Amino acid sequence: MTKIAIFGVGLIGGSLALCFKGKPGITVVGHSNSPRSVEKYLKRQVVDDATTSMEEAAADADFIFICVPVGNLQEYLVKLSKLPLKPGCIITDVGSTKASIASFASKLDLQDAYFIGGHPMAGKEKSGVEAATSHLYENAFYVLTPDESIPPEVYERLTKLLQWTRAHLVKVDPKLHDDIVGAISHLPHIIAVALVNQIARYNEKNELYQNLAAGGFRDITRIASSDPVVWRDILLDNREVILRLLEDWNEEIASFIRLLKEKDGEGIAEQFRLSSEFRSALPERRKGVLTSVYEVYVDVPDHPGIIGQIATLLGSHRINLSNIQIIESREDIPGVLRLSFRDEYQMDKAIELLAKENYTVHV
Numbered sequence: 227m228t229k230i231a232i233f234g235v236g237l238i239g240g241s242l243a244l245c246f247k248g249k250p251g252i253t254v255v256g257h258s259n260s261p262r263s264v265e266k267y268l269k270r271q272v273v274d275d276a277t278t279s280m281e282e283a284a285a286d287a288d289f290i291f292i293c294v295p296v297g298n299l300q301e302y303l304v305k306l307s308k309l310p311l312k313p314g315c316i317i318t319d320v321g322s323t324k325a326s327i328a329s330f331a332s333k334l335d336l337q338d339a340y341f342i343g344g345h346p347m348a349g350k351e352k353s354g355v356e357a358a359t360s361h362l363y364e365n366a367f368y369v370l371t372p373d374e375s376i377p378p379e380v381y382e383r384l385t386k387l388l389q390w391t392r393a394h395l396v397k398v399d400p401k402l403h404d405d406i407v408g409a410i411s412h413l414p415h416i417i418a419v420a421l422v423n424q425i426a427r428y429n430e431k432n433e434l435y436q437n438l439a440a441g442g443f444r445d446i447t448r449i450a451s452s453d454p455v456v457w458r459d460i461l462l463d464n465r466e467v468i469l470r471l472l473e474d475w476n477e478e479i480a481s482f483i484r485l486l487k488e489k490d491g492e493g494i495a496e497q498f499r500l501s502s503e504f505r506s507a508l509p510e511r512r513k514g515v516l517t518s519v520y521e522v523y524v525d526v527p528d529h530p531g532i533i534g535q536i537a538t539l540l541g542s543h544r545i546n547l548s549n550i551q552i553i554e555s556r557e558d559i560p561g562v563l564r565l566s567f568r569d570e571y572q573m574d575k576a577i578e579l580l581a582k583e584n585y586t587v588h589v
């Protein structure tokens with residue numbers, strides 16, 4: 227039996243547990259310091275077993291995943307290094323920064339265990355085990371940062387296990403990881419939060435701001451609802467990279483200010499052309515880039531029961547919806563439904579069926 231121990235069964239740890247649980251020859255044990263969390267993991271059947279004892283969770287584990295906030299990773303690694311671990315045990319983490327933990331691990335005596343840093347490039351603005359899903363990592367990139375001391379056989383053992391996530395595994399140097407992820411993940415989170423807080427201030431004086439906020443605001447600000455503690459730790463840990471990126475950001479904004487002051491319409495349009503060109507070169511359906519799930523939009527007349535009708539139509543053809551949401555539904559204005567699916571196959575089946583029933587579908 228392969229034993230996997232997961233420390234911190236939240237969104238990321240819980241989703242990993244769901245990828246591994248029930249797979250042949252695998253048993254998954256979850257750890258939390260809190261007895262109530264342990265009870266919750268078991269009740270939600272995310273793990274096979276759960277405990278508040280670190281020693282018990284780690285004993286005989288073949289793989290240990292540390293899935294706690296970045297600020298707690300080092301403390302967990304130290305505690306684990308003092309426990310009697312199974313020889314050859316692979317310890318990995320899922321932290322959104324990689325340089326500091328890689329450097330820390332390289333100086334720690336892990337005896338017969340190995341540390342390989344990891345970071346799945348998929349997530350959500352929601353946190354906790356309640357938000358965990360077995361398909362979170364499907365098609366996403368999953369970064370691994372083995373150093374030169376890791377024998378190829380050990381690295382292969384981890385990559386073999388991670389096949390269950392259906393993610394694309396990619397080796398990246400930890401510092402390079404932090405530079406790139408700082409730009410494509412950490413900076414956007416700061417921008418989203420700053421933007422929401424700016425608008426929230428205006429809204430205190432006039433609630434029309436909130437009422438008129440539509441798709442544009444929603445699309446750029448979803449990640450502003452992310453977990454405060456998780457993000458506090460990420461930003462502090464990648465502080466130097468992010469400070470550099472924010473200086474570049476100030477320059478981008480300053481150049482927009484210049485274009486507006488100079489009424490340079492061609493310059494403004496050029497900025498939009500450039501961004502659109504880069505964005506359309508991104509792979510359309512890869513998780514974590516343009517869509518976090520497989521989604522389509524359906525124009526619907528605003529009348530009672532329409533959601534039920536569509537859900538029933540799809541259900542009767544065995545198409546599984548993972549989410550359904552009304553984007554806009556006001557008196558006399560046709561609404562738009564956002565339908566989300568687990569995979570491309572389900573989505574394509576739905577598009578075909580809805581088109582046959584004369585619905586207007588936007589992909």
Ligand SMILES: NC(=O)c1ccc[n+]([C@@H]2O[C@H](COP(=O)([O-])OP(=O)(O)OC[C@H]3O[C@@H](n4cnc5c(N)ncnc54)[C@H](O)[C@@H]3O)[C@@H](O)[C@H]2O)c1
Pocket residue numbers: 233234235236237238239258259263293294295296298320321322323345346347348349350351352353354355453456460
């Ligand atoms: N949220 C994302 O989109 C995302 C994506 C990839 C990686 N990550 C990384 O994954 C890790 C976990 O993030 P998450 O989104 O699953 O968060 P989460 O809040 O859903 O889960 C965190 C888990 O750690 C536990 N925990 C929290 N504080 C703790 C503490 N002080 N000591 C011990 N345990 C503690 C919680 O009980 C929970 O089980 C973080 O390191 C984060 O950087 C997050």
Ligand SMILES: O=C(O)C(=O)C[C@]1(C(=O)O)C=C[C@@H](O)C=C1
Pocket residue numbers: 321322346347348349350351352410411412449452514518
């Ligand atoms: O989709 C989201 O909500 C995310 O924030 C996921 C996201 C990202 O920025 O893309 C966030 C943090 C990670 O460490 C990896 C992925």
